[in-house]
Amino acid sequence: MFTGNMVTEAIPARVFSLYKIVTSRKEITRAEIQSMMEPAEIYEGTSYFSAIFKAASELRIIDTQDNLVVPLVSKEEMRDIEDFRHFAISKLNTFEDEQFFQVTNVIFNMNEQIYKYPLTDNALLNILSQQTGSQITAPMIRGWRFWAQFLGFGYMNNMSFLPNAYVFVKNILRLMNLEKNKEYKIDDFMLMFEPYGKIISGNLQPERNMNIALSSALRELHDDKEIELKYRSDAKKRWILYPSIEQFNDQIASIVYKGVKK
């Protein structure tokens, strides 16, 4: 999923379910996990287990050691699926050269162009293939949609992706270890953001124009008073939000971190 080709079967809930099984036993083999997730007597069809197992391994939440499957993240660290999301987000930058990362970045930077296509539309698949340099197929993008929704890149209305990375950015703010009520100059802020959020902010630096996903996320955080976007006429560097008629639309000179609500 995160390395090599994207797949449909390894949806986030399944990966997390696998992890929970691993942490529930002192020792467990891969076959035992599979027998729990895919009860042999009632299971019909081709097994998805390998794909799920692979995704969990890619995210480095489990590993196989001496024929046993072991957790790489402690149970206490990843109590629920939201912790899992937070963890997964923290690992995304490690997949920078991979298909998932590149497709995501292209889609983010399409801005409102993405409204025109359902994800499986051939025209869109062609655009994605061209821009990422690898063949993107419908099953791959179907797999992408589950993770895009889960990681908080935006909303998934059937096969339409509606960018707004509020949930994703909120998690990154937690990773950034920001100081409450401190005002960060926007360039400093973006510099701190990039090690975790490059998947959304990559390619934006030269123009300092934010895409819809990031702009809506910042606006929502601003409207929810989790951060405060600030315009300063004397600031040398400013970032430009995706234009809006109704919402906060000043150029951002700095951001005051107020504290994210969980």
Add this chain to the structure above:
Amino acid sequence: MNIEVARQRYKDVFLPDVIDNSQGDFLAKHVPMKNLLLLDHAEPNDSDKKQPMTEEAIYEQVFSIKVDDQFVLVKGASGAGKSHLIRWFESMLQILKQDNEIVLYIRRADNTLKGTIKQLVELDEIKSLPNHDLYKKLASASTTIPELELKNTIYYAFINLIESDDGRGGEDEERIISNVDRKHLIALLQNSTFKDRLMDTNGPIDRIYNKIAENKTFEINDRAAEFEPADLEIDSEFRTALINEGADEKARKIADKMLDKEEYIAKLVVYINKFRERVVQRCTGLEPGDLRTVIEEIRQELYKANKTLTILIEDITAASGVDDSLLDALLTNKRGYGDKKLCRINSIVGVADGYYRDNFRTNTKGRIKNFIIVPDEMFNGDTDGLVEFFARYLNTVSLDTTTIESWLKDKASADRYPIHEVTLGAEWDTYKLGENSINLFPFTKHAIIYLYRKEDVTQRNPRAIMRNLIEPYVKDSIESLDRYPIRRTTLEGIDPKLQNRIYNRSDLEDETKIRLTQFMYIWGNGTDEIYEENGIRYIAGIPEPVYKELGLPVIDGKTVTKPQETKKVEKLVPDKPEKHAESTHTEKENEQVAIALKEVDKWIENKDYRLSIGATTKNVRALNDARKNINDFLYSVIDWTTEGVSIDAMVKIKGTTSKFLVAFERQTMNSDAVVLLPASIESRKIIEAFVRWSGVGNKSWDFPNGTDYLYRVQRWTESIKPKIVESILHYDDKTAEYFSFATAAEFYRLIFSGNCKNFQNPNNFGPDLLLKKRETPDFNNGHIKAWNDLLKITSGSDGEDARSCVLQYYNLPQGTSITSTNYEFDYIAFVKAVKKVTNTGLEFKDSELQLDDPVRKRKLYSEYLKKILDRVPVVVDEETNAIRGKLEVIEKLIDLDDVDDEDDIKDIVKSIRAFYNRANDSHIRAAVRMDNALLLSCSKNAGMIFSAIKNGKQAMECSNVVESLIRLSKDPLFGLTPFADLLSKTSLDVERSNQEIDSRMKATSGNDGDESMEEYKAEKAELAECRDILEEVRK
């Protein structure tokens, strides 16, 4: 406005009947009428309408010096201003008439006949009539009779007249109803229930009474005093009541005939109304010719004094009951009666359109040659006149009576028309009247014209404008400026730019946003244009201090130069401004969006308006679609598994037709919704976004400002998501437990089908039991019928549904399918949930079963489990009894304590076989009854029989129903039944064999006794041995 004066005066000024105003108020408020028609026929045609006349021009023609009699009917819709015009004629006559002209002015007064006659009686001209008897008669007609007495008199007068009629209504016309019907009608009228109905408030007798004697309402009453079809409508309920009370048969017959027969009722109404005039005359003591005589006598007296007469009657319905004779008298031309020496008469009579059409006799209509038509819309096209009408009313409200009286003394000259001193709203718009300016507070010219155009065409007459616009707005403004304007008017065909700007302000309350929008669009010009004049800023054409006065915020806008002050007001608003504006606007705005938003605006602006979302009409289909699209959107964008909601649980709600995640407050269709969108601006934005998504973006956000609309929706979704997620799994503060019920039911199925017999109790059941392949139930067992019936139920479709729920609830599908068998389990959660069920011991009280779950698809599991739980104790009881029965049979014949293992069973079977073999050898009949198959089976299944005895005993010992059930599932009856059958059969055969031997022995005694004795000796010994074995076993 002069607020101090207005507070005292506004109630006096806004009286519905012009005649109730003082002369001064009347003249101060008077706006010249400019759209009158003077015709020789009743209905104006298009070319007539092209030649409107002013009231002055009409006055000159109608009141010029004449030799001949004249009758002029002033005709117009109710409230159009007929009385006003007639009163103005009267005022003018008082100033301009010749000395020999006598003016009789009959006001509408309280609009009763009594009131009218009283006015006549009080006229000097009548008091001085030589005919004193007539005067007395009139005076007595105006005296007061108690209400009930007069009403009864009216009622019985109708009956009397109908009784002495022949079905023609007293006229020389064709018969209206048959004599039989007439008699039946009398019977019905004499029925007390029917009488009560007709005499009731607002019934026909009440209406007639109101016209004759006293008007009990304060409203203008120009409704005819007569019977209407609705008065005689009879429904089946009323007919049943008549039958039940044993009404006269004739009454019942006509009631049957009237039942739902509009035509027949219409005929009866026409017939009864024929007597109306005579009834009134009888009840007032007047005779048909009396009024005519009065008028004639006046005319004769005046003729003698060389005078002429002008009669002004404000409203002919005030003479209800005698109106025909009064009209006849007024239409009597002196030329036809030269001998009577009548003076010239000029009659001006007011009548409402409807009354003229329905109540004037054809021959009366034919005699009228002059009509003044007062148009429905007095101000049609005359915006200046309209504003002047407002200005004069507002001015009069703010003028004290002394000022008005002194102006009146000064002949009410236009030059000296008093203007009030403004103490409130000095900055507001003004109307220029000659050299003066009248303050228009609490209106502006723009507001007057806008509000006037919003009124229904039938409500654009002076009385309606005064009642519906001037009075309420003045009252509102006097009461509180902080909430003014408080009334909501739907804005149509507007440019929504300014509205959007106001609605998007996050610092204002909804109420303020709506009030500001209404004010800027209706009072102002609906733009955000700002200009400055004399140091005052004008926003939307309204001075800044006005906003401050109302406590409204000031919107920043585009600075422009002051628009040219022209006589634009008139031209600005064409005859049909809404339509014009709408048509140009729809070119810009998507039609569907505009229509839907208009409806939504009505909904949020009016607290009692129900949002119309039916799927049938064009305007609301968009809203119905929006609701559907909002719900679909939420189901789709919420990541249910991440939110901890099983797809199965979500689909169960989504699949419930009447259940919605979101519905609208005060919507016309009822629906059970989690979130009710309140009638607010926020909701408007959400609805608008979805209407645009569908109508403009063609189901995508690819339309102008799509991202902004999407952002609103996303933010709103986040805000309601917790509530929605919570609602999927909860109802009435309870967590829906249907997975537990389905699981418990599935465990019961497994017990009945014998899959749990290795367990002691349900607490030991493991989750993996549920994940086994489903086996076909085996009905070849020893269980009783009740057991197998339940096995059948649990193996049927209900059982299949429960199993599917158990397997799908914790499955993690890729989409929203809940039928996939490519299972990927959330195993840990599944185990936890199953454990919770087994911990209950599979026992649930009715109160725990959530049989009140409103979601049917979930409740099915509760009901299914209840069906099982209700039957389990019965099954256990019956099956235990059956086991007890079998064991008793066995224990009667053998001692179970001596049975230690299956070999003991085999020994018993062996002995039994030996018995039959011996019987065979001895030719005892029992031999033929040997059931070899049964013997073989019992011998072969000795082990099972041994276990069955043990299990059967254990099942009976168990006090817990579910544990008993689990033990019974080992099916002890399967082993006990054949063994018990074998033993009881053998016991019977032994007995019969004994009898057989005994009888044979008797038969042979005496004949070679010794021999025979010897012959059976061996058999008897064998039998004895067998009995011994059985006895031994029993021990």
